[in-house]
Structures are given as C-alpha cells and as structure tokens.
Amino acid sequence: MLENGKIGVRQLTILVILISIGDAILVLPSIPAIEAKQDAWISVVIGLAIGLPIVYLLTIVGKLYPGLTVVEYNEKILGTWLGKAISLFFLSYLFFSAAAHLRESSDFMITNIMPETPIMAINILFLGIIVMGARLGLETLTRTAEILFPWFILLLLMFILFLIPQADIKNMLPVLGEGIKPVIRGSIASAAFPFAELVVFLMVFPYVNQTNRIRRSFLLGALLGGIVLIAIVALSILVLGADLVARNIYPSFFMAKKISIGNFLERVEAILAIIWFISIYFKITLYYYAFNLGLAQTLKLREYRFLTLPSGMILLLLSLMVAPNITYYNEVISKYWPNLDFTYSILLPLLLLGVYALRKKFKRNM
Amino acid sequence: MWAIAGIIAVIIAIIMFEAPSLRRKQLRKELWVFSILLLIGFGLGVAISLHMKLPPALDWIIVIYKPLTDALIGLLK
Amino acid sequence: MKTRKLALILLFVVLALIVTGCWNRREMNDLAIAIAIGIDKSGKQFRLSAQVVDPGEVAAKKGGGTRTPVTMYQATGNTIFEALRKMTTVAPRKIYMSHVRMLSIQEDVAKEGIGKVLDFMSRDHEVRTDFFIVIAKDTSAANTLKILTHLESIPANQMFSSLQTSEQAWAPAVTVTLDKLIADIVSEGKHPVVTGLRIRGEQKIGESKRNVEEIASPAQLQYSGLAVFNNDKLIGWLNEEQSKGYNYIIDKVKSTVGVVACPNGGKASIEVVRSKTEVKGKLMNGKPRMDVNVRIEANVGEVxxxxxLTKTKTISELENSTEKRAQSIIKMTIEKVQEKYKVDIFGFGEAISRYHPKYWKKVKGEWDRIFVDLPVHVNVDVKIRRLGTVGNSFLEEMKKKE
Incomplete structure (x- = not known):
C-alpha cells in the first residue's frame, strides 16, 4: 500500500511550523543582513507578506483534487506524458533540496562542534534516522513531530528569553536608514526559504483528514513559523548588531554562545542546538519522504518503502556532490535557489490552475 | 579499493533487506526501479570514491537561473 | 526471515563502527587549557604565549607545592594560527582555546594593527567571545602572563575579575570583548578603545613563587589608561582623568569616586552610585552638534x-562643584581627543547615524575630520542623596576644639 496514514489538522499546523522554521532559523538571519543590514528583520516581515499569498495559492491548487497528491493530479490536468515529465522535475527538485539541506546541517555540525569528523560519518548517521522516518510513513512522522514540538517550543522560548537582557535597541537604528531597496533584496530569500519551500505539502494534503480545514491550519502554521523567524532575526540584530549577523555564517549559534544568566547559566549552546536539529530533521525527512512517495506514484508502483534504501544511498552521495565548499554553497543558495523555489511554488501551481480552468471551459463548451 | 568493496557490501545488504519481500509479492516493475536506483547509486559511489572530477551538482541551477537572478537584482539595485 | 535479521545485524554493525563522536573526542587529559593568551612581535613574526592551567597544582588540597598553578608556552609564527599550532613543539598537548579569559596584545603589535590578530579569534570555532582584551604597555605581553598573583591562584582569573571590578567601581578601565571590539573596528562612526595593562614592580620576582610568599607582592598587574585606536591601529593613550571622561561619555560608569573642592577650601570625595549618559546628535543648519547629558546620583563619601553638611545650601554647593568638575573632565577629554588624536572614539558618529541617516550617508567618509571641530555641549546634573552613616564630620568638632 502506498500511503494510508491520516493526519489531523492540528498535526498539520505543527508540521508546517516546524518545516517553515526548518533550517532558516540557523542560516537565514545572515542572508538579509548582508543586504539590509540592521533592517534584516523587516526583510523577513516582507518575506512573510510575500509568502502568505504563495501559501494560499498552494491551498487552492491542493483543493482541485483533494484526494490526490500533486504528482498524481499533474497527469490528470496536463495529460499523461507532460504530467509525468513535470512530476519528475518536481521530484528531482525535492531530492536535490533534501540533499542540499543534509549537506548544510552536517556542515554546521562540523564547523562548530566536531571539525575533524569527516562529513560522511555525520551524513550516514543522520541519514539513518531520515530513512527510518520516511519508511515509517506520514502518520508516524507527524506523531513524532507532535511529541517533540513542546520541547522545541520550550527550548525556543528559553533561547529568546535568555538573550533579551543582552538586546540593545540601538543596534536596530536607524530604521530603514539605507532605504527600502536593500530590504526588498533581502526579502527574496526570506520569502523563499521558509514559505515557498512549503510546496512539499502538496504531497501531504490528500492525507489530512479534514479537507475543508486545511487552508486555515496551513496558513496558521506558516504565519506562526514566520513570526518565530521574525523574532529570531530581530533578536540577532538586537543582540549582535548588523555587522556580526551578516558576517557569521550561523548567527543563531553565535548568539546562543552568548547566553549568560547570573554568571551561572553559560555555555549552553550545545543544548540549544537541539532546536535546530529537530526542525531541520523534519524538513529533510518530509522532503525525502515526499520524493519516495511521489516517485512511486509517478511510476505507478504499488509500494514506496523499498525505494527508500537505494534512494537514501543516492541522497548520501548527492549531498557530497552538491557543492565543493561552503562558499559555493552559500552563493548558490542565497542567489539562485530562491528562484528554483518560486518556480515550483508559484509557476507550477499557476500552470496547473490555468490549464485546469481552460479544460473546464472547453468541457463546458463541448 | 576498500571504498568500492564497502559500496558493494552496502548494496548487497540493501538487496538482502528489500529484494526478498518484493520477489515474494511478485512486484516486477518495482524490482526494476529498485535495481535502476541501485545501479545509479553504485555508479555515483564508485565515481566519488575514485575521486573522479564531477561537476558540482548545483551547477545546473546556476545555468538555468542566472539570467533571472541577474534581472531581479538589477531591478532592485 | 532469518536472512532479513542477518541483513539487519550486518547493517547495524556497519553503522555502529562509524560512531561519529569518536573522531573528535578529546579527553580531558588531552587538553592544554589555555586561560590567557599573549601576543608579541618577534621581528616580522608573531610570538604567541599561552598561559596554561596545571590542573594538578590548582586542585591540590594541600595547597602550594613547589610548582606554579599555571605554566606558559610560547611559539613564533608568521600568523597567529601558525604560531598556535607550532606551540605543540613545546607543549605536550594541543592548546584548547575555549576557556581563555584574557587576551593581552603588546603595544607594538597594536600599533601595526590588531585586525590581523583578531581574525583568527573570530573565525575559530573554539574561541568564544567572552574574554577581555587588553594592551600590554611598557612590557611584553608574555611578561604580563608570567606574574603570579595572591588572591587567585590562576593569574588570568585575577586579571579578568580585576578588569571587571575596576570597570564597575573605578571608572578609568573598560572591559572589551572580542565581538564588541570587532564591531567598533568595523563601525564607521566609532573607533575602539582598549584598556592598558602594565606591571608595577619587579618583573623577575613576579615570575616566581616569591611573588606570593611575601605580604606585599613585589610585582603586580595594574590596569592603567585607555589606548586610543584609529580603526585597528593604536595611536595613543588616555590618562586616568581622560579615561574617566571617556567612560562617562559612553555611559559605562557604574560607580566611581571623584574628588571635589569644598566650598571653603579643602577636599571632599563624592561617590558616584548611579550614572546615566545620553548622547544626542543634532543638526543645526546642516552642521552637526552633539549634546552629552549626564545624570549622576552620588553620596558624600569622605570629607x-x-x-x-546639615545645611542644604552646602549640599547644593557640593552638587555644583561636582557638576563643574565632571563637566570639565568630560569636556577636557573630548577636546584632547579632538586635538591630539582626531578620531571619534566616543561613538558620536554612530549617534548621528541613528537619528540622521541621510546626513550621515553624506559625511561618513570624512567623519573624523568633522569630528575634530565638532561642537559638543556637555551638561551634567548631579544629585547628592546621602552622606554615609554620619552627618557632619568629626573633623568639624576637632576644629572647634583647637
């Protein structure tokens, strides 16, 4: 059986929050800060404003065929061959995305905590739980997210609370000192990474049990995730100042190192790294799961689980091939990847909606 | 040398793990896809362990999206 | 079923052999925990000194063997990173940087620019940003790491606490951490300032246990003066009074003591218990003007x-003298810096950039030139609240008897 799990609406919201925070909580603050400097948080606000309509668009497409995933109704709308081709493109996007994110999180571990460990070792271990999560199916995955969610929120609140004493409002001034254009340049990535990358949920919608409430919970999740990101970016500007946020590759981790409560609660950044691992794990696993499920559906296979091991191996190898060094990775991710995100989260839905509407008109005229 | 042996070992382990249940359930098409994926994995694995010069996988993204990014940034400068 | 289990076990074994943590494991006895780092020049190279804890000696309950609680390793290299790795030729273990509390940079290195030194500190993952940076004055940085101290068995801890306490209780010292220093170096509206460290007394004795065997240690570490930087190059020093003025302007005074003249001659010590400074930049006819407003709450500490003192008139006279004194110190500091060093160390540029961004964009390239003639209006408001535990001094009574 392909997938017969069902998830509830609240679980959907939790999943959306975790995915939209994803890896953005760790690497996003520096990208708008390079362009917008101390207004980086405004970039994220604009990103949210751009992202919510995109998310809404996704729910419209999702409603066309409520029981089918996107790769399934690709064929219904665009015809078998064109549909399959586009599905394959979509699936390759998911796969590359998972590989890139895997590489990114392992790079983070190695840079900050275990510099001499070869990346293969961390990748293999992380891949182990990713593959396991994908094999266990959507329902189990979501239930796990539900269990981990309270801890995630607790640690997040601790993180923010413990840093507020070190916030200095002067670091945020002058507001819009350089004008609005740099802020908009920074908002492209801020809209793409947390929100446009939610397009993976087009593979998840059919398995939510209350179809009519999907839109509300999906938007709610995106909104909450966006608010958390705005808070984190604003906090990093307040505590570190624009220059350090732009210069550091992992500003949130650097911030966590600064936590010092009463000269006693110090050096806790490794515990807070748990936050990032939870959110990154769910993002990568969901993408990977969606790929396997989608591949099985596109090729009209009867099962998807057996695909996970071989594709896991390819994922591992691909994550090594994705970029030769971190400079290349950062450049591609910050400049070109957002456009890839938008292609699948804006262009594809519009294409599907357009063709669907045209077909309906034809049918009526016939 | 050892790397390739390792890759083959992993592939054998994967086959031993998944293939029997597929064969039992008579899923032919699935076995085909399974093998193709394993083949791709094997090819990539060998290429990487022999340190062949492979282009970075994200190169194609740059090629496709460069004009769009340049236009967008130019618009917003 | 059997083959499936076998395959599983095989997989697990393969995976378990690659337990990640082992790659980067560093057992406690593999670490040389450095708690202070010193950087000197040696020809065209850097000489790096690391004050490393000797855990056996520090933890010893019997207290005071014949060994010092810390030891020092030195190495010379073309860059800081190279010197640090070279240190393994004398140190038995690789130096572990996460517990460093003090970074002492020699004056000559600072004159050529501390930026080169700081990049390694900011890039390395082991180095945190919670240590203080000081400039070694009239001596080498290595020497400052060799002085043994009484109260704290680990000298770096003494240096750290001393700087922290000194900043809080006696204003002319300033704690500078790595991230703040880098932010100030990079900022276009502020130039950094770093506290100076010197050795008072005999260096040679200070390095041996004899320093702590006598009641009055022959050699002591003393913080003295603030070093003025132009971006990352040291260009001069502020004396004690000017350092106090500086701390007032950047609102870092928590508590200090000032001596003022009494209304009828003589001196009194006023203890500042609270101080808040606000620096505002104003544009008058397109030309900038700074307003520095200081609000001080004080007690009479010594007469x-x-x-x-029972008459309010005396108190307000005292308040007046204190205000004048503080104002003159601050003004004098600003004028001295404007005249002699010509760099904006007070962050006036940053203050302007916060509220007048358009003007700032125009002038930020030549801000230091504008700073030299910048009119600064200093206003001090002192409120004396308490007198300690006695009213009038017994000296009054004494005088009456004469």
Whole structure:
C-alpha cells in the first residue's frame, strides 16, 4: 500500500511550523543582513507578506483534487506524458533540496562542534534516522513531530528569553536608514526559504483528514513559523548588531554562545542546538519522504518503502556532490535557489490552475 | 579499493533487506526501479570514491537561473 | 526471515563502527587549557604565549607545592594560527582555546594593527567571545602572563575579575570583548578603545613563587589608561582623568569616586552610585552638534574640610562643584581627543547615524575630520542623596576644639 496514514489538522499546523522554521532559523538571519543590514528583520516581515499569498495559492491548487497528491493530479490536468515529465522535475527538485539541506546541517555540525569528523560519518548517521522516518510513513512522522514540538517550543522560548537582557535597541537604528531597496533584496530569500519551500505539502494534503480545514491550519502554521523567524532575526540584530549577523555564517549559534544568566547559566549552546536539529530533521525527512512517495506514484508502483534504501544511498552521495565548499554553497543558495523555489511554488501551481480552468471551459463548451 | 568493496557490501545488504519481500509479492516493475536506483547509486559511489572530477551538482541551477537572478537584482539595485 | 535479521545485524554493525563522536573526542587529559593568551612581535613574526592551567597544582588540597598553578608556552609564527599550532613543539598537548579569559596584545603589535590578530579569534570555532582584551604597555605581553598573583591562584582569573571590578567601581578601565571590539573596528562612526595593562614592580620576582610568599607582592598587574585606536591601529593613550571622561561619555560608569573642592577650601570625595549618559546628535543648519547629558546620583563619601553638611545650601554647593568638575573632565577629554588624536572614539558618529541617516550617508567618509571641530555641549546634573552613616564630620568638632 502506498500511503494510508491520516493526519489531523492540528498535526498539520505543527508540521508546517516546524518545516517553515526548518533550517532558516540557523542560516537565514545572515542572508538579509548582508543586504539590509540592521533592517534584516523587516526583510523577513516582507518575506512573510510575500509568502502568505504563495501559501494560499498552494491551498487552492491542493483543493482541485483533494484526494490526490500533486504528482498524481499533474497527469490528470496536463495529460499523461507532460504530467509525468513535470512530476519528475518536481521530484528531482525535492531530492536535490533534501540533499542540499543534509549537506548544510552536517556542515554546521562540523564547523562548530566536531571539525575533524569527516562529513560522511555525520551524513550516514543522520541519514539513518531520515530513512527510518520516511519508511515509517506520514502518520508516524507527524506523531513524532507532535511529541517533540513542546520541547522545541520550550527550548525556543528559553533561547529568546535568555538573550533579551543582552538586546540593545540601538543596534536596530536607524530604521530603514539605507532605504527600502536593500530590504526588498533581502526579502527574496526570506520569502523563499521558509514559505515557498512549503510546496512539499502538496504531497501531504490528500492525507489530512479534514479537507475543508486545511487552508486555515496551513496558513496558521506558516504565519506562526514566520513570526518565530521574525523574532529570531530581530533578536540577532538586537543582540549582535548588523555587522556580526551578516558576517557569521550561523548567527543563531553565535548568539546562543552568548547566553549568560547570573554568571551561572553559560555555555549552553550545545543544548540549544537541539532546536535546530529537530526542525531541520523534519524538513529533510518530509522532503525525502515526499520524493519516495511521489516517485512511486509517478511510476505507478504499488509500494514506496523499498525505494527508500537505494534512494537514501543516492541522497548520501548527492549531498557530497552538491557543492565543493561552503562558499559555493552559500552563493548558490542565497542567489539562485530562491528562484528554483518560486518556480515550483508559484509557476507550477499557476500552470496547473490555468490549464485546469481552460479544460473546464472547453468541457463546458463541448 | 576498500571504498568500492564497502559500496558493494552496502548494496548487497540493501538487496538482502528489500529484494526478498518484493520477489515474494511478485512486484516486477518495482524490482526494476529498485535495481535502476541501485545501479545509479553504485555508479555515483564508485565515481566519488575514485575521486573522479564531477561537476558540482548545483551547477545546473546556476545555468538555468542566472539570467533571472541577474534581472531581479538589477531591478532592485 | 532469518536472512532479513542477518541483513539487519550486518547493517547495524556497519553503522555502529562509524560512531561519529569518536573522531573528535578529546579527553580531558588531552587538553592544554589555555586561560590567557599573549601576543608579541618577534621581528616580522608573531610570538604567541599561552598561559596554561596545571590542573594538578590548582586542585591540590594541600595547597602550594613547589610548582606554579599555571605554566606558559610560547611559539613564533608568521600568523597567529601558525604560531598556535607550532606551540605543540613545546607543549605536550594541543592548546584548547575555549576557556581563555584574557587576551593581552603588546603595544607594538597594536600599533601595526590588531585586525590581523583578531581574525583568527573570530573565525575559530573554539574561541568564544567572552574574554577581555587588553594592551600590554611598557612590557611584553608574555611578561604580563608570567606574574603570579595572591588572591587567585590562576593569574588570568585575577586579571579578568580585576578588569571587571575596576570597570564597575573605578571608572578609568573598560572591559572589551572580542565581538564588541570587532564591531567598533568595523563601525564607521566609532573607533575602539582598549584598556592598558602594565606591571608595577619587579618583573623577575613576579615570575616566581616569591611573588606570593611575601605580604606585599613585589610585582603586580595594574590596569592603567585607555589606548586610543584609529580603526585597528593604536595611536595613543588616555590618562586616568581622560579615561574617566571617556567612560562617562559612553555611559559605562557604574560607580566611581571623584574628588571635589569644598566650598571653603579643602577636599571632599563624592561617590558616584548611579550614572546615566545620553548622547544626542543634532543638526543645526546642516552642521552637526552633539549634546552629552549626564545624570549622576552620588553620596558624600569622605570629607576633609570644614563644611556644614546639615545645611542644604552646602549640599547644593557640593552638587555644583561636582557638576563643574565632571563637566570639565568630560569636556577636557573630548577636546584632547579632538586635538591630539582626531578620531571619534566616543561613538558620536554612530549617534548621528541613528537619528540622521541621510546626513550621515553624506559625511561618513570624512567623519573624523568633522569630528575634530565638532561642537559638543556637555551638561551634567548631579544629585547628592546621602552622606554615609554620619552627618557632619568629626573633623568639624576637632576644629572647634583647637
């Protein structure tokens, strides 16, 4: 059986929050800060404003065929061959995305905590739980997210609370000192990474049990995730100042190192790294799961689980091939990847909606 | 040398793990896809362990999206 | 079923052999925990000194063997990173940087620019940003790491606490951490300032246990003066009074003591218990003007003259003298820096950039030139609240008897 799990609406919201925070909580603050400097948080606000309509668009497409995933109704709308081709493109996007994110999180571990460990070792271990999560199916995955969610929120609140004493409002001034254009340049990535990358949920919608409430919970999740990101970016500007946020590759981790409560609660950044691992794990696993499920559906296979091991191996190898060094990775991710995100989260839905509407008109005229 | 042996070992382990249940359930098409994926994995694995010069996988993204990014940034400068 | 289990076990074994943590494991006895780092020049190279804890000696309950609680390793290299790795030729273990509390940079290195030194510190993952940076004055940085101290068995801890306490209780010292220093170097509206460290007394004795065997240690570490930087190059020093003025302007004074003249001659010590400074930049006809407003709450700490503290008139006279004194110190500091060093160390540029961004964009390239003639209006408001535990000084009574 392909997938017969069902998830509830609240679980959907939790999943959306975790995915939209994803890896953005760790690497996003520096990208708008390079362009917008101390207004980086405004970039994220604009990103949210751009992202919510995109998310809404996704729910419209999702409603066309409520029981089918996107790769399934690709064929219904665009015809078998064109549909399959586009599905394959979509699936390759998911796969590359998972590989890139895997590489990114392992790079983070190695840079900050275990510099001499070869990346293969961390990748293999992380891949182990990713593959396991994908094999266990959507329902189990979501239930796990539900269990981990309270801890995630607790640690997040601790993180923010413990840093507020070190916030200095002067670091945020002058507001819009350089004008609005740099802020908009920074908002492209801020809209793409947390929100446009939610397009993976087009593979998840059919398995939510209350179809009519999907839109509300999906938007709610995106909104909450966006608010958390705005808070984190604003906090990093307040505590570190624009220059350090732009210069550091992992500003949130650097911030966590600064936590010092009463000269006693110090050096806790490794515990807070748990936050990032939870959110990154769910993002990568969901993408990977969606790929396997989608591949099985596109090729009209009867099962998807057996695909996970071989594709896991390819994922591992691909994550090594994705970029030769971190400079290349950062450049591609910050400049070109957002456009890839938008292609699948804006262009594809519009294409599907357009063709669907045209077909309906034809049918009526016939 | 050892790397390739390792890759083959992993592939054998994967086959031993998944293939029997597929064969039992008579899923032919699935076995085909399974093998193709394993083949791709094997090819990539060998290429990487022999340190062949492979282009970075994200190169194609740059090629496709460069004009769009340049236009967008130019618009917003 | 059997083959499936076998395959599983095989997989697990393969995976378990690659337990990640082992790659980067560093057992405690593999670490040389450095708690202070010193950087000197050696020809065209850097000489790096690391004050490393000797855990056996520090933890010893019997207290005071014949060994010092810390030891020092040195190495010379073309860059800081190279020197650090070279240190393994003398140190038995690789130096572990996460517990460093003090970074001492020699004056000559600072004159050529501390930026080169700081990049390694900011890039390395082991180095945190919670240590203080000081400039070693009239001595080498290595020497400052060799002085043994009484109260704290680990000298770096003494240096750290001393700087922290000194900043809080006696204003002319400033704690500078790595991230703040880098932010100031990079900022276009502020130039950094770093506290100076010197050795008072005999260096040679200070390095041996004899330093702590006598009641009055022959050699002591003393913080003295603030070093003024132009971006990352040291260009001069502020003396004690000017350092106090500086701390007032950047609102870092928590508590300090000032001596003022009594209304009828003589001196009194006023203890500042609270101080808040606000620096505002104004544009008058397109030209900038700074307003520095200081609000001080103080007590009378010591009286060496004859005045009647029970009369409010005396108190307000004292308040007046204190205000004038503080104002003159601050003004004098600003003028000295404008005249002699010509760099904006007070962050006036940053203050302007916060509220007048358009003007700032125009002038930020030549801000230091504008700073030299910048009119600064200093306003001090002192409120004396308490007198300690006695009213009038007994000196008054004494005088009456004469």
């Amino acid at each position: 060496e003259c004859s005045m009647d």
